[in-house]
Amino acid sequence: xxxxxxxxxxxxxxxxxxxxxxxxxxxxxxxxxxxxxxxxxxxxxxxxxxxxxxxxxxxxxxxxxxxxxxxxxxxxxxxxxxxxxxxxxxxxxxxxxxxxxxxxxxxxxxxxxxxxxxxxxxxxxxxxxxxxxxxxxxxxxxxxxxxxxxxxxxxxxxxxxxxxxxxxxxxxxxxxxxxxxxxxxxxxxxxxxxxxxxxxxxxxxxxxxxxxxxxxxxxxxxxxxxxxxxxxxxxxxxxxxxxxxxxxxxxxxxxxxxxxxxxxxxxxxxxxxxxxxxxxxxxxxxxxxxxxxxxxxxxxxxxxxxxxxxx
Numbered sequence: 001x002x003x004x005x006x007x008x009x010x011x012x013x014x015x016x017x018x019x020x021x022x023x024x025x026x027x028x029x030x031x032x033x034x035x036x037x038x039x040x041x042x043x044x045x046x047x048x049x050x051x052x053x054x055x056x057x058x059x060x061x062x063x064x065x066x067x068x069x070x071x072x073x074x075x076x077x078x079x080x081x082x083x084x085x086x087x088x089x090x091x092x093x094x095x096x097x098x099x100x101x102x103x104x105x106x107x108x109x110x111x112x113x114x115x116x117x118x119x120x121x122x123x124x125x126x127x128x129x130x131x132x133x134x135x136x137x138x139x140x141x142x143x144x145x146x147x148x149x150x151x152x153x154x155x156x157x158x159x160x161x162x163x164x165x166x167x168x169x170x171x172x173x174x175x176x177x178x179x180x181x182x183x184x185x186x187x188x189x190x191x192x193x194x195x196x197x198x199x200x201x202x203x204x205x206x207x208x209x210x211x212x213x214x215x216x217x218x219x220x221x222x223x224x225x226x227x228x229x230x231x232x233x234x235x236x237x238x239x240x241x242x243x244x245x246x247x248x249x250x251x252x253x254x255x256x257x258x259x260x261x262x263x264x265x266x267x268x269x270x271x272x273x274x275x276x277x278x279x280x281x282x283x284x285x286x287x288x289x290x291x292x293x294x295x296x297x298x299x300x301x302x303x304x305x306x307x308x309x310x311x
Contacts, residue, residue, distance in 0.1 A: 046162035046219065048146065054190045055165070055182045057114045062090030062181040067295065068263060068287040072097075072172060075268060075279040082285070085174050086295045090181070091117075095174050096299060103309045105129045105302065110175055113141065117165035117182065119148070119175040128299075129306035139168075148195060150217050153208030157216030159195055166193030169220070169247075169273045172282065173264065181262040186239055187227050194220040194247035199275045221246030225255060238265050258284070 066087050073080040081099040088094070091112040098105055105128035113120040122139035138151040142158065148166075150157040167176040176192060183190060198218045206216060224245035231240045233256050243253035253269030267282040290298065 048162050050164040051191050052117065052164055054184055055117055055179065056184050057117060057182045059090060062178065063087035063261065063263065064089055065289060065291045066287060067290040067298070069285040071283045071285055073281050074277055075270065075281050079277055083172055085177065086290060087178065088292060091178055093174060093178060095172070096302060098302060101309070103129060103306050105306050107133065108171060110171065112175055112178055117179045118161065119168055119171070128303050129310060131307065148217065154210035155206065155208055156212045158212065158214065159217040159219055161193055161195060161219060163193035163222055166195050169194050169196045172273060173267060177264045180257055180264070186257060186262060189224070189226045191222045191224045191245065194223050196220055223247040230259070231256065233266050236265055243269060
């Protein structure tokens with residue numbers, strides 16, 4: 001059973017699937033009973049930084065009324081699903097995920113703040129194939145602060161975001177994808193912050209019956225993108241980057257951006273964005289114009305096909 005919140009087409013929301021967050025209470029008790037020990041073991045807060053100067057957002061840039069299809073898998077090609085990202089506007093998108101030969105469906109909607117180029121609002125649903133989508137998570141930015149708050153069941157899981165822009169890796173880098181056309185100089189190095197669910201916390205300590213629960217979502221650190229040069233992938237002109245940084249524990253990966261539309265053409269990394277995978281590969285399959293009505297029809301047809309496969 002998938003244990004993540006955003007990318008789990010076949011996982012209904014349940015106490016067992018989400019179990020998360022006595023950790024903050026334990027730390028608080030430790031600080032009260034043994035303050036010197038707790039202070040000695042605590043990590044200093046990350047410095048507040050940003051690289052927003054590397055971007056110049058314009059509504060005229062980026063995809064609009066366009067769908068881009070990707071194949072997600074492990075690096076060896078195993079555990080594949082099709083991911084279709086529809087951009088209604090440059091910073092407003094929905095992602096439909098189709099797994100298990102079309103039988104399991106999930107949908108994530110997201111809006112990015114043009115001031116911070118960070119996901120400011122998200123909703124995640126699974127079990128679309130049942131005819132009654134299940135809400136898994138709502139994520140919102142905390143107005144006036146560098147915080148995101150994930151709402152799961154009756155619980156709230158806040159996370160501080162020291163570096164902007166920041167993106168959720170478990171969203172298959174699709175929020176990050178939306179910002180790439182707005183880089184001032186795509187042939188320069190850049191960095192972003194990475195936020196993600198703590199899957200161990202969710203599996204073992206989460207309490208869906210309510211309350212503020214620190215630790216369910218965490219800031220992983222900065223991801224760095226070092227421009228390597230121009231390269232063709234499957235005869236498509238691309239800009240190539242080496243991916244690394246604290247967010248990935250120093251492990252290197254590779255990103256290729258389509259040189260024409262500046263969206264992800266391919267991404268490969270040994271660090272998975274979901275514990276059900278061992279690594280992460282995204283490969284663009286195709287893209288085409290699609291307005292809101294066309295996207296609605298596409299989703300409806302995908303759900304209808306999934307229902308038929310289950311009959």
